[in-house]
Amino acid sequence: TTFVSGRVIVTHDSKTSTWHCPCIDGKFSCTHKATAKWHLFEKMPKMFETAKIPKEDFTCDEAEDIGSITDEAAERMIKYLISHKKIPAQLPETLVTSSRDAKALSGFPKHLIPSEDACTECGQHALGEPQLISATAKILTLSGLVTGISTYRKTCLNCDMVYRYQDWQDGVHNFDDHLLLSIHLCLLLRNALQTHTSVGRIIEIIELTERESFPNKDRILQAYLSFEGLTDHDYLYACDSCGYHPAVVVMGVHNEGVFSLPVSEIPNPPQNYNGEVNAHSFWEAVTMEVISHGLYPPGCRNPFVVEPTYHNWSPWIGPHTRHSDILLNTESEKVCMPDLSDGVDQYLTKEQLADEVLNLKLSEIKKLCKKCGIDGRGSKLDLVRRLRDEMDSSAIYNQVFKKLRGASGGWAVITCPCGVVYSLKFNLRAERPSDFADLLLSWKIFPNITVYDNASGLVSHINERCPQDTPFAIHEGTLLDHTAENIRQAAEHNLKVNLPWLKRRKQPEDVGGHPVTGSAEHYCLSDNFHQSNNKQNSDILRHIEIVPELAETLNSQCAEQLFADMRKNNYFLNRLTLSAHMFLQRNIMHNYNVRKNTRAKEYM
Ligand SMILES: [Zn+2]
Ligand SMILES: [Zn+2]
Ligand SMILES: [Zn+2]
Structure with a gap:
């Protein structure tokens, strides 16, 4: 059955009971399919009575027993891979080229044997003979499959530590001893994600071009994620020109990064939970999960999967920007007040x-x-x-x-005026000013200027939360005192407040002044763009246009642009597991930052 929705043609295969739309692959929903289905529901309801549930491609029972290891051995192996087998973030040019050409030149080794000869775990004991794990492993490359690859493991005869092949120097990334990706393909997938193209689409392009059928796409995505998991990214989350402590920040929420996560499935936090989370351990666990999928066939119980909980769910703030590894996450306080009235856009039809x-x-x-x-x-x-x-x-x-959707709240993002991402927080529940307060109060140095839609909401939250030492002590973070005269002048666009320290460091600097500006003043302002959201009269004294130094330079639409770009990733991000989504989003934003910094350098 074919249905034309707008200009998009949606087809329904009644044999397999599947829907196809050019805008998205496979079994996932899009507006077109939904509209088409509803149209057909009305016209021919019979068609849907026999609808079948599509079967999973691959399950645990079919998985090979060879190579399966205990959870304890898996943990040792993953930790070893993370500490000894990291892939450099900047790979040598020659390696990338030879990985690219290896298929044509038959340059990939046929037998992939771990290079370790002695055990690093128990003091240099010799390892046993290599054991064959698979003689039919495949390497995926941009120009198709390389088949007939043999993979091996070695085991320490003394402590049973298992070593697998993980030598990126050969131009391949080993995912699960059966599926390997060429390093060149991994880099291509990284760049594809930067241009909002899913891994699935790239694989389809290769399949069509090479007339080959690749393994399950979800597995390939997991293979790519494990490549990123083993890559030695610094996740600095900082702009080269603004440094680790920007004086001006723009905050916004990317509301559409929402999953199907019923709120009832998130357990309540323990009674004594103090609203803090260790970012280092949390992200290490997520990274271990991403790598662990190569040791557990799909559908198997995997003890490394990080389940969302209020007390173990961490934002990301760069290591030099955050106060310490302990970050605030007070989301659990939202549990008692389910309120959808503001902050959630109706984006689903x-x-x-x-x-x-x-x-x-x-x-x-x-x-x-x-x-x-x-x-x-x-x-x-x-x-x-x-x-x-x-x-x-x-x-x-x-x-x-x-x-x-469990009213999950999407991503809270803090950027510098150049649009480099400094902080990410994935909200399990609808966004509130407290999410941004969690981030800002986890920063080592509070910025002088914070630009945010719901500025007065943020200020009253922070003032309530830190009554003794709020950064917005002076006229609630507005630019001037809330007199009728000031408000009238601002409304007539006649008000100017100069903040010269934004351009030239304040001399002598204030006590406790910001390291960049020397000023200890803090303002919470809003962009002209969102004027209509503001409710209080005095909010007019938060307009960035009142400050000439900001009006000239601050392009808060950077954040809007970033969100527009992020929205283009929804189609593949929103169907990953929560932890994989978190991992990939942080990774995509990191690669985006690296690209932004590199581009800025090229202009200088
Ligand atoms: Zn569609
Ligand atoms: Zn050993
Ligand atoms: Zn910057």
């Missing part, structure tokens, strides 16, 4: 939501109807159709949204 409701069990849908005060009798389709029709009411839309 009611058709898309209805489409997702269909995946729920009938009993769940009945419960949802009851919550929304909608008649719960009839077939699944009747109920979903009824819900869809009522979703024009935002109360009902929010109920449904909350049920499906």
